[in-house]
Amino acid sequence: MNEEEKPHHQNKTDFKVNEDSKNQQLEQFREDPKDQFMTTDQGVRINHTDDSLKAGSRGPTLLEDFHFREKMTHLDHESIPERVVHARGSGAHGYFQPYESMAEFTKAKFLSNPSIKTPVFVRFSTVVGSRGSADTVRDARGFAVKFYTEEGNYDLVGNNIPVFFIQDAIKFPDLVHSIKPEPDSEMPQASAAHDTFWDFASLMPESTHMLMWVLSDRAIPRSFRMMEGFGVHTFRFINEAGKARFVKFHWRPTIGAHSLVWDEAQKLGGKDPDWLRRDLWEAIEMGNYPEFELSVQLVDEEDEFKFDFDLLDATKLIPEELVPLKPIGRMVLNRNPNNFFAETEQVAFHPGNLVPGIDVTNDPLLQGRLFSYVDTQLNRFNSANFTEVPINRPVCPVHNHNGAGFMKMTIGKGKVNYWPNSLGNGCPMMAPESAGGYVHHQEKVEGHKIRARSESFSDHYSQATLFWNSLTEPEKKHLVEAAHFELGKVETIAVRERQLANFYKVDPEFARRVAAGIGIEVPKDLEVISTGNYEENDASKQMKKGASVKESPAVSMERNKIETAKSRKVAILIEDGFDSNEVMQVKEALEAAGAQAKIISKLLGKRRSSTGEAMEVDKSHVTTGSIMFDAVYIPDGQQSIQAMKQEGDALHFISEAFKHCKPIATSGNGIALLERAFVLGVNFASNTSGEVMSHKGVVTAGSEADADEFAGQFIDAIKKHRHWDREEKTMVPA
Numbered sequence: 001m002n003e004e005e006k007p008h009h010q011n012k013t014d015f016k017v018n019e020d021s022k023n024q025q026l027e028q029f030r031e032d033p034k035d036q037f038m039t040t041d042q043g044v045r046i047n048h049t050d051d052s053l054k055a056g057s058r059g060p061t062l063l064e065d066f067h068f069r070e071k072m073t074h075l076d077h078e079s080i081p082e083r084v085v086h087a088r089g090s091g092a093h094g095y096f097q098p099y100e101s102m103a104e105f106t107k108a109k110f111l112s113n114p115s116i117k118t119p120v121f122v123r124f125s126t127v128v129g130s131r132g133s134a135d136t137v138r139d140a141r142g143f144a145v146k147f148y149t150e151e152g153n154y155d156l157v158g159n160n161i162p163v164f165f166i167q168d169a170i171k172f173p174d175l176v177h178s179i180k181p182e183p184d185s186e187m188p189q190a191s192a193a194h195d196t197f198w199d200f201a202s203l204m205p206e207s208t209h210m211l212m213w214v215l216s217d218r219a220i221p222r223s224f225r226m227m228e229g230f231g232v233h234t235f236r237f238i239n240e241a242g243k244a245r246f247v248k249f250h251w252r253p254t255i256g257a258h259s260l261v262w263d264e265a266q267k268l269g270g271k272d273p274d275w276l277r278r279d280l281w282e283a284i285e286m287g288n289y290p291e292f293e294l295s296v297q298l299v300d301e302e303d304e305f306k307f308d309f310d311l312l313d314a315t316k317l318i319p320e321e322l323v324p325l326k327p328i329g330r331m332v333l334n335r336n337p338n339n340f341f342a343e344t345e346q347v348a349f350h351p352g353n354l355v356p357g358i359d360v361t362n363d364p365l366l367q368g369r370l371f372s373y374v375d376t377q378l379n380r381f382n383s384a385n386f387t388e389v390p391i392n393r394p395v396c397p398v399h400n401h402n403g404a405g406f407m408k409m410t411i412g413k414g415k416v417n418y419w420p421n422s423l424g425n426g427c428p429m430m431a432p433e434s435a436g437g438y439v440h441h442q443e444k445v446e447g448h449k450i451r452a453r454s455e456s457f458s459d460h461y462s463q464a465t466l467f468w469n470s471l472t473e474p475e476k477k478h479l480v481e482a483a484h485f486e487l488g489k490v491e492t493i494a495v496r497e498r499q500l501a502n503f504y505k506v507d508p509e510f511a512r513r514v515a516a517g518i519g520i521e522v523p524k525d526l527e528v529i530s531t532g533n534y535e536e537n538d539a540s541k542q543m544k545k546g547a548s549v550k551e552s553p554a555v556s557m558e559r560n561k562i563e564t565a566k567s568r569k570v571a572i573l574i575e576d577g578f579d580s581n582e583v584m585q586v587k588e589a590l591e592a593a594g595a596q597a598k599i600i601s602k603l604l605g606k607r608r609s610s611t612g613e614a615m616e617v618d619k620s621h622v623t624t625g626s627i628m629f630d631a632v633y634i635p636d637g638q639q640s641i642q643a644m645k646q647e648g649d650a651l652h653f654i655s656e657a658f659k660h661c662k663p664i665a666t667s668g669n670g671i672a673l674l675e676r677a678f679v680l681g682v683n684f685a686s687n688t689s690g691e692v693m694s695h696k697g698v699v700t701a702g703s704e705a706d707a708d709e710f711a712g713q714f715i716d717a718i719k720k721h722r723h724w725d726r727e728e729k730t731m732v733p734a
């Protein structure tokens, strides 16, 4: 071996990524038909694609028609199995950038340099529904991020809820079977509201904490851009010196976490089943780039047992009041995929895609996931070569001896495909840790081979109670109503009762409120069946029982509201004769605050103002509805208002927005329209004690009022998102 041929350790910093690295890599695979001839897959130009080759124009099609056969074969093979869970998803490209070096805690390169923007691909999803199901169903949402780092792909495959239903992966198939459509009838689609799910859940007290989150408004997000994300499990950070710490990951949207209301979510499922997908797509197209801050909770290894729950138990969170969040960087999603199938459908996540400096723990749920994700990709792709599909390829170099198989893309050179070898100069080489070789964190493990769980996992209610205690009253009300819906759909009374017994252990008052809506009493015999084989051990003895908090305001969305009008959609209802000066001023103010205003009218086309100006209508009533907007504004204009008073669609639009507690603004004649739409009490305008009948988030002004001031009040109401106190006060039929 001469000097040049000797293996030398490539320094891992030889390879650099930047924000555009993934985009450049994908560019090699993109196809652009502009100014090109259509060809067969073999590159032969096609002369005619409207008629098959026949023996006579009325005769049979000929087998030799290679173009017809190829075209049809492709269609016949266009689908792959959908994901068994998280089948419906939406993807986006972007980048992640740390605020400062995290080298003190982890040697992961992409977290160590604030000037590096690491490309990411994110896939948001629902869990239960099939690929064509509605976006707005009650469900957890997947929040999976693939970081294309210079040291390989790192996947943070999380959810928008910080805990999970079960503690051990062996129960995942049962959980999924129970929540999916029932096997005999294949009903219901994308819903937990049926007997088999609640049968299972009620027999599994460990699911109670997650159930509280799933029944809460978290499970009906207003937008993928407005939901939090959580790594759920406890992972490990390891620094250059080998010191390890436990870590939990949190994503927080910079425009705050917000939800739909249930009635709205259900209606959207029919009117726009793509609601969340469309919202994400359009926001990115318009330059309203979704942004999320990544934070971590760090726990020293020595502190493993200082809590009254086990860090390895995925049904528990670490209350932020005990371990505060440390913000470490920000993710911006700024590019839509070019092709849904090639990117969003073919992206394959795996919690075991780790980079040096990040490792797993013994959480038995996480351990099971480490097996499942690659296994399920093999079912989807029918080949281990799915890692070579463009969206899944790392941007850094890949060299190994992994073999052939369906759809192998890479052309390995030479005859050496084994290790150790001398014929290939020992290449590709082993990387020492100093050159970025991944070394698993060393941990002493010993124990008996036993099918059991640690006793430290046995408390299933404290954190469910903590969650309940931490919500505001409107949030509690929504949760109770969600339970009325879900358990109301359960036909078997014994299942309802068993679930109530679980809820009673969370909080007796909560159980009573649920019971009141489903026509049964809280059962007297409150024996709860507990599955799982819990074994007392060192960990359970060391744990500090009762060391936690009773309330955690951090889990309430309402208590952590970020007030912004950015990217909020405002409907402006007009008919002929509207006040154009007012509209222009209010619209300008809304847009300056970052909101989007759309003109809605009975029919598409142009509407004329009272002074003759024409305004283009964006959407007609038949193509939209109040549920597709965050706020409603009805400009003054006698004739316009008069027309809307006679228009069921307009009245419905307003009263429905009111029922959903959305901000509404109008001036002058519009006040009478709000009266008619059940929004304001009759004679509001002429009533001197109008205060009494006014409602939070309903902004009214006289005809002569200052439009800027009026717009300012409206924008303040929009920033608050919803005005829940209206829920109690009104009887709106919409």
Ligand code: HDE
Binding pocket: 083, 084, 085, 086, 089, 123, 124, 125, 141, 142, 143, 144, 157, 158, 159, 164, 168, 169, 170, 172, 230, 231, 232, 233, 314, 347, 348, 349, 365, 366, 368, 369, 372, 373, 374, 376, 377
């Ligand atoms: Fe998953 N999960 N999961 N999961 N999961 C899948 O992998 C699984 C769990 C999550 O957008 C599947 O590629 C097991 C927790 C997301 O492509 C499958 C267990 C969390 C996605 C699978 C869990 C998740 C998946 C189906 C319990 C939050 C969608 C398709 C042990 C931390 C990723 C696929 C995407 C997808 C297995 C529990 C998040 C079957 C066995 C907890 C976001 O492998």
